[in-house]
Amino acid sequence: MPAEQAREIVVGTLEYVTDLRFPGMLHGAVTRSAIPHGRIVAIDTTKAAAMPGVRAVLIGADVPCNRLGPADVDGPVLADQRVRQVGEAIALVAAVDEGTARRAAEAVVVTVEPLPVVADPRTALSPEVPKLHEGGNLAGRIGFASGDVEAALAAADVVVERVVGTGAQEHVAIEPPGGVALWEAGQVTIWCGSQNPGLHRRKVARALNVEIDDVRLVAGPVGGAFGARNDDPMPVFLAVLAKAAGAPVHMRMTREEVMAAGPKRHPFHTTVRVGFTEDGDLAASDMTALADTGPYVTSGPNVLKTSAEMSVGPYRMPVARFDGRVVYTNNANAGAFRGYGVPQVAFALETAIDEAAARLGMDPVELRMRNLLRGGDRHGLYGHAVTPGLRAAETLAAAAADEWWVSRREWQRAARGPWRRGTGIAMAVKGVGLGSGRGDAARARLICDINGHVRIWAGPNHTGQAIDVAYRQIAADVLGMDPARITVTVGDSQLVPESGATAASRSMYAGGSAVAAVCERYKAALAEAGGPARLVELGRAEFEATFHLPDVADPGLIPPKRLGDHAPHLVYGCSAQVVRLEVHELTGEIRVAGVVCAVDCGRAINPGAVIGQAEGGVAQGLGFALMEEHRLDGGRPLTTSLENYLIPTARDVPEIRTLLVEGDEPTGPMGAKGMSEVVIVPTGPAVAAAVADAVGVRPARLPITPERLLEGLR
Amino acid sequence: MKVNGVPVTPPDPDARLLDYLRDDLGLIGAKEGCGMGECGSCTVLMDGVPVCSCLVLVCQAEDADVTTVEGLRRTALQEAFVTGQAVQCGFCIAGMVVSASALLAEHPDPTDEQIRAGLEGNLCRCTGYGAIVRAVREAAR
Ligand code: FES
Ligand code: FES
Numbered sequence: 001m002p003a004e005q006a007r008e009i010v011v012g013t014l015e016y017v018t019d020l021r022f023p024g025m026l027h028g029a030v031t032r033s034a035i036p037h038g039r040i041v042a043i044d045t046t047k048a049a050a051m052p053g054v055r056a057v058l059i060g061a062d063v064p065c066n067r068l069g070p071a072d073v074d075g076p077v078l079a080d081q082r083v084r085q086v087g088e089a090i091a092l093v094a095a096v097d098e099g100t101a102r103r104a105a106e107a108v109v110v111t112v113e114p115l116p117v118v119a120d121p122r123t124a125l126s127p128e129v130p131k132l133h134e135g136g137n138l139a140g141r142i143g144f145a146s147g148d149v150e151a152a153l154a155a156a157d158v159v160v161e162r163v164v165g166t167g168a169q170e171h172v173a174i175e176p177p178g179g180v181a182l183w184e185a186g187q188v189t190i191w192c193g194s195q196n197p198g199l200h201r202r203k204v205a206r207a208l209n210v211e212i213d214d215v216r217l218v219a220g221p222v223g224g225a226f227g228a229r230n231d232d233p234m235p236v237f238l239a240v241l242a243k244a245a246g247a248p249v250h251m252r253m254t255r256e257e258v259m260a261a262g263p264k265r266h267p268f269h270t271t272v273r274v275g276f277t278e279d280g281d282l283a284a285s286d287m288t289a290l291a292d293t294g295p296y297v298t299s300g301p302n303v304l305k306t307s308a309e310m311s312v313g314p315y316r317m318p319v320a321r322f323d324g325r326v327v328y329t330n331n332a333n334a335g336a337f338r339g340y341g342v343p344q345v346a347f348a349l350e351t352a353i354d355e356a357a358a359r360l361g362m363d364p365v366e367l368r369m370r371n372l373l374r375g376g377d378r379h380g381l382y383g384h385a386v387t388p389g390l391r392a393a394e395t396l397a398a399a400a401a402d403e404w405w406v407s408r409r410e411w412q413r414a415a416r417g418p419w420r421r422g423t424g425i426a427m428a429v430k431g432v433g434l435g436s437g438r439g440d441a442a443r444a445r446l447i448c449d450i451n452g453h454v455r456i457w458a459g460p461n462h463t464g465q466a467i468d469v470a471y472r473q474i475a476a477d478v479l480g481m482d483p484a485r486i487t488v489t490v491g492d493s494q495l496v497p498e499s500g501a502t503a504a505s506r507s508m509y510a511g512g513s514a515v516a517a518v519c520e521r522y523k524a525a526l527a528e529a530g531g532p533a534r535l536v537e538l539g540r541a542e543f544e545a546t547f548h549l550p551d552v553a554d555p556g557l558i559p560p561k562r563l564g565d566h567a568p569h570l571v572y573g574c575s576a577q578v579v580r581l582e583v584h585e586l587t588g589e590i591r592v593a594g595v596v597c598a599v600d601c602g603r604a605i606n607p608g609a610v611i612g613q614a615e616g617g618v619a620q621g622l623g624f625a626l627m628e629e630h631r632l633d634g635g636r637p638l639t640t641s642l643e644n645y646l647i648p649t650a651r652d653v654p655e656i657r658t659l660l661v662e663g664d665e666p667t668g669p670m671g672a673k674g675m676s677e678v679v680i681v682p683t684g685p686a687v688a689a690a691v692a693d694a695v696g697v698r699p700a701r702l703p704i705t706p707e708r709l710l711e712g713l714r
Numbered sequence: 715m716k717v718n719g720v721p722v723t724p725p726d727p728d729a730r731l732l733d734y735l736r737d738d739l740g741l742i743g744a745k746e747g748c749g750m751g752e753c754g755s756c757t758v759l760m761d762g763v764p765v766c767s768c769l770v771l772v773c774q775a776e777d778a779d780v781t782t783v784e785g786l787r788r789t790a791l792q793e794a795f796v797t798g799q800a801v802q803c804g805f806c807i808a809g810m811v812v813s814a815s816a817l818l819a820e821h822p823d824p825t826d827e828q829i830r831a832g833l834e835g836n837l838c839r840c841t842g843y844g845a846i847v848r849a850v851r852e853a854a855r
Contacts, residue, residue, distance in 0.1 A: 015742065224802075612840070
């Protein structure tokens, strides 16, 4: 079923938040730090404020509560004492047009005394390195061991050790962040893309010292998110500036601003040791990870939680240990990004399993298959019981049955000239929702009219995945109604009850379940009252329901009091992927010829949308594997625009065969569960396996650029 | 200059065509994803040829026939994008549809290779291009 707004989009009439125009509207711009680290000595706004057409110039001291989050390590709205990253916001300007605003932002004179730059996360914790925050450069740590890993590794027949790294990936949502804010009678409405309207409301209320009920966020339509619209400061900038200027303010970031100041996927340095018996049974795994969050904490520790849990993949692991740290640096601030800490650790684990398969002389599918968790098994690190709806073995089997895997040797032999051919396979798992102990919930509201037309307000919000369509389909299914007689509204914080983020693969599962629950209530009341008209007459035509994501019933090895610290999941989705590619042995160039993406998605409520998510995730995974890395030199960005930060084009992405491994998730709405994140995870390791198959070298770093590959071949 | 068949007289010859279309004419279909010719979300037709309107100055288009997504008449193509679920966030889609219409004008029955080459200048971060390529193929039928 197509997205609700698709018809308006194809003719160009849908207004995105950055397309909105209001009478008397001003335009905003941001003054940003040019250096990675320094002490702010003075900020002089007189010249900027005197420019014709400028209506407001703001610095940190003008923001009632100059904090983006509850803690200092969340950073200020506008840097006032120290800058810690190139592109950090220092001042905001509102002017009659965008050009004037940008020129005025340039005219703000910031005097900064440079400080030594913390550029290498590997040395960020050394005592001689400057501290970026009072508490030091450790932003978070998570460790867990399920037993004596050293003893288990010593007893293993084969131990593989891998030291790997993955780069900072930029989201590159095609719409740069922006929007409009408008104050009326002490209340503000902000039209700004957001994956988390509730969180953004709280941030705005806090920064401006107003009541949360005075802040309304209309979170779309937005041109892409992928995690970047979770921690985005844009709604706060808009609200602060519109208040100071006393007029509606429109603002949008340039692509260059997004490249420098927008969040990135956390770069990781990861070491893994995996032990096997000679028969190919997993004996133990031990992983150490170091994540670079840049100057502020944003999602860092939560990302690492997911890394820890997924560090053992979808495998049975007799003994496992994970030790991860997040550190502060003066590099780009990292944040939430599709996959949330899992692509990084899966790359380490999956390539280690491939290495072990080679050493054991076993087929990589067979080796994985004999170790996979079956539904209802216990988790490899935390020992909690996972949902019986996990279909890891079926998913791997589906990918491995594809002709591109089955005929890989014939295909390899048909290689011509300098182009060598290889095929790889990899597997991944990702939890659905925020995890146990986090109080994860979603809500829905329903009103019927006398003719039985149903209106539903539900969250999480739509940021491209047509989640509103799925809500409508679920409602139609529960109510046995024509979906055309149901209207669904998402993304407006005034109308939609707080439902948390469009994140953590939770929208379908949590939002869909809340919709199902509210429809059940309505249905029961209908049956009792005898029809919608009667309900309206009785004044009982309005319903609300809350769905709490279930925690694990048995937390395994996690002390119950610390459940939320580890946030293990009950429900997981998984994906297995086959990548076939060609490597030019002289230039190191890589051409991907095809990808098979098998995905364990529960019941696919809107199969076309699921396939779209799978293809989009794989394409983003190919970018992460082969070309995308936000690079810096001493804290100064080298990748500054789409001219030097390349993402896959229609020519780079091959045919993707999506295989939906369907089967009901017993706890999900209509049997569904989340799948949009896990599909980005196996792509990197599958590409690495295919490269190893083609040229005999197993890459240790993503992205696998031609230069890195040639270096490895030498 | 004509925009979607209507003669117009732009006030500022040095304005970017994209800004003129969006801000003066209210044709918001063309989007700005990069402002430097890299993403294709601002694609319009100039005398039938797709161009990045962020790179064109109004004075360079003085005598041109400009067609934006709002002025296209290939409904089969747009319908194929909708029914083929090729629209996710949709921000790239106006540019895609414009490029695809030029592609189909040149190759009424394009191969997959021709479709991918024709859309190479239009970045999409959501779809992985699969549904878009299928929609163009479908529209060509
Ligand atoms: S905005 Fe013109 S090509 Fe990106
Ligand atoms: S649909 Fe979102 S960028 Fe193409």
